[in-house]
Amino acid sequence: xxxxxxxxxxxxxxxxxxxxxxxxxxPAAPTALPAAAGPTSTGPAATGLRTVADxxxxxxxxxxxxxALAGDAPYRAAVAREFSTVTAENVMKWEAVxxxxxxxxxxxxxxxxxxxxxxxxxxxxxTLVWHNQNPSWVNEQAxxxxxxxxxxxxxxxxxxxxxxxxxxHWDVVNExxxxxxxxxxxxxxxxxxxxxxxxxxxxxxxxxxxxxxxxNDYNNxxxxxxxxxxxxxxxxxxxxxxxxxxxxxxGHLAVQYGVPGDTLTNLRRFEKLGLQTAFTEVDVRMPLxxxxxxxxxxxxxxxxxxxxxxxxxxxxxxxxxxxxxxxxWVPGVFDGQGSATPxxxxxxxxxxxxxxxxxxxxxxx
Ligand code: G3I
Numbered sequence: 380x381x382x383x384x385x386x387x388x389x390x391x392x393x394x395x396x397x398x399x400x401x402x403x404x405x406p407a408a409p410t411a412l413p414a415a416a417g418p419t420s421t422g423p424a425a426t427g428l429r430t431v432a433d434x435x436x437x438x439x440x441x442x443x444x445x446x447a448l449a450g451d452a453p454y455r456a457a458v459a460r461e462f463s464t465v466t467a468e469n470v471m472k473w474e475a476v477x478x479x480x481x482x483x484x485x486x487x488x489x490x491x492x493x494x495x496x497x498x499x500x501x502x503x504x505x506t507l508v509w510h511n512q513n514p515s516w517v518n519e520q521a522x523x524x525x526x527x528x529x530x531x532x533x534x535x536x537x538x539x540x541x542x543x544x545x546x547x548h549w550d551v552v553n554e555x556x557x558x559x560x561x562x563x564x565x566x567x568x569x570x571x572x573x574x575x576x577x578x579x580x581x582x583x584x585x586x587x588x589x590x591x592x593x594x595n596d597y598n599n600x601x602x603x604x605x606x607x608x609x610x611x612x613x614x615x616x617x618x619x620x621x622x623x624x625x626x627x628x629x630g631h632l633a634v635q636y637g638v639p640g641d642t643l644t645n646l647r648r649f650e651k652l653g654l655q656t657a658f659t660e661v662d663v664r665m666p667l668x669x670x671x672x673x674x675x676x677x678x679x680x681x682x683x684x685x686x687x688x689x690x691x692x693x694x695x696x697x698x699x700x701x702x703x704x705x706x707x708w709v710p711g712v713f714d715g716q717g718s719a720t721p722x723x724x725x726x727x728x729x730x731x732x733x734x735x736x737x738x739x740x741x742x743x744x
Contacts, residue, residue, distance in 0.1 A: 412457060412728060428461045428736055432697075434743030435689065438501060440464030440698035442660065444706040445487045448494065453726055457702065459498040464547065464696055466503040466659070467491050468708075472512040473534060480516045485541055492545050501547035503659065503698060506595065507535050508579045509553040510565035517566070524570040531567065531575070532582050539586035548696070550595040550627055550659065551583050552576050555612070560604035576612065577621045584622035595627030595659055600684070601639025602648075613652050626654045630661035630684050631700070633716070634676040638683040646691040655693045658684050660700035663731065664709045664719035673718075678734040681721065685735055689742045 412427065432439035441462045447454045458465065469475055470487035477483050495502045508531065522530060539549065555576060557563050567575045583592050594613070599606040609626065616623045626649040632638060639645075646656045663680035665673040681699075688694035701707045703722040710717040721732040 412461070412722070412726060412732075426736070426740070428732075428739065429463050431736055431739035431743055432463060435739045437689065437694075437739065437742070438464045438696035439739070440466060440501075440503060440696055441702045442466045442468040442505075442698065442700045443491055443494075444468050444701065445470050445491060447706050448491070451705075454703065454705070457722075457726060458494075459500075461702065462500065464501040464503055464698060465491060465495050466505050466698055468505075468701065469512070471504055471538070472506060472509070473517065473538075474512045474514045476538060477534065478514055480514075483537065483541075488542075492542065496545070501696075502542075502545060503657075503696070504539075504542060504546040504549040504590070505659075506550040506553040507538060507583060508551060508567060508575070510563065510567070513566070519566055519570060527566070527570045528575075528578070531571070532578070535579055535582040536586045539583050539590065543587040544589065546587070546590050548591045548593050548625060548627075548657065549583055549587075551579050551592045551623075553595045554597070555594070556596065556605050556608045558598050558603075558605050560608035577616055577619060580616065580621050580623050591624045591655060592622055593625035593627040593655075593657065593659070594623065595629060597629040597631045597660070600628050600630060600632075600645065601641045602645045603639070606645050610648060610652075613649065613654060617652060624655060625695075626656050627659040628656065628684075629700070630658045632661070632663045632680045632684070633713075634663060634665040634673050634680065637676075638680050642684065642687040643690050646687060646694055650691060650693045655695050656688070656691055657694060657696045657698070658688055659696075659698050661698065662700045662707070662709065662719040664713060664716045667715055667717050669718045674730055677718075677729070678731040681731045682734045682738045685738050689738070 428439050439462055441458060443458055443465045448458065467488055470491065476485060476488060492502055517530060555563060562568050562573060580592050594609060596605065599609060613623060649656055661681060661684055663677040665677060685697055688697050699720065701720050703726050704718055704720050705724045707719055709719040721735060722728055
């Protein structure tokens with residue numbers, strides 16, 4: 380199905396990225412989300428992302444805010460209807476699952492995994508080793524390097540074992556490199572050296588041999604110093620027999636910076652090393668206020684990454700980092716920027732939503 384779809388995808392890429400005059404109005408957006416998707420849909424207009432992604436052979440996902448999932452019924456319905464994978468935006472991170480040493484709280488993460496099972500969705504586990512959102516008890520003052528290694532090992536084994544058989548992908552190590560390709564200075568690098576990455580993958584594999592294990596980062600879409608560093612690292616890990624199976628591209632874009640033109644080339648070189656690839660956290664922010672050209676550029680950003688995924692050979696999922704501006708991390712972090720997701724605060728689709736759905740529909744023909 381993916382091979383047959385290529386001609387159509389290329390045609391759409393040409394139309395949306397090159398053929399549209401810069402002054403054209405953005406494509407018309409539907410005024411509401413489709414009421415239903417799946418076997419009861421009445422036609423393409425009533426078809427949500429999940430249905431068209433299924434037909435294209437691609438898993439489509441979203442990060443999930445657990446407070447919203449519990450308290451916002453339309454949000455909850457949209458997560459179930461529009462997506463075939465879910466990622467915990469925060470509740471699988473170490474600070475959430477082990478706030479005190481040896482005291483685990485899996486409740487929120489379990490609720491997401493149960494929701495996914497009830498809705499026949501896969502789960503992307505995010506994230507095991509990171510420099511952010513670690514519990515305060517994990518620090519260099521409290522432990523020797525040797526103890527820190529044991530603490531990290533226990534964390535990985537505990538968490539992956541808890542979800543064994545229920546998590547499809549794990550983002551095992553997150554954001555290892557700086558943008559210039561040097562190693563990021565973290566508690567793990569300082570105390571354990573570069574070998575912590577190989578160790579983390581081995582421990583995760585030991586705890587769940589079925590889960591696919593991913594590296595994950597931002598600003599690594601195209602061929603650049605950071606993705607070059609990952610490429611060299613993957614070669615080393617593979618040569619040493621380390622169980623690394625995926626290259627995750629977060630895809631946090633901004634309309635003012637555009638989309639790297641060599642994203643597909645980059646995915647392909649990792650796939651040639653034997654890895655699966657995935658877009659794991661896509662959003663496309665803009666300086667506020669939004670205007671028609673920014674909104675159009677946003678739609679093109681979302682679809683450019685989706686097209687790269689559909690044109691690649693082993694790109695297995697495309698996940699947005701939140702699907703509505705009602706719950707988005709962007710305005711809190713980037714002053715004066717926002718509107719980064721495909722639906723606005725009222726869950727009304729923007730042109731980006733229609734563009735994603737149209738691209739998936741073309742690929743699934
Ligand atoms: O849990 C506390 C809550 O108790 C407190 O009342 C509240 C007050 O601000 O803060 C809550 O913690 C927040 C946490 O999200 C959970 O909601 C933090 O302040 C906030 O900084 C944190 O932000 C998350 C961020 O990672 C932290 O680095 C975002 O929601 C989340 O979207 C973001 O996700 C990351 C990916 O994991 C990795 N890639 C980049 C991506 C965007 O930064």
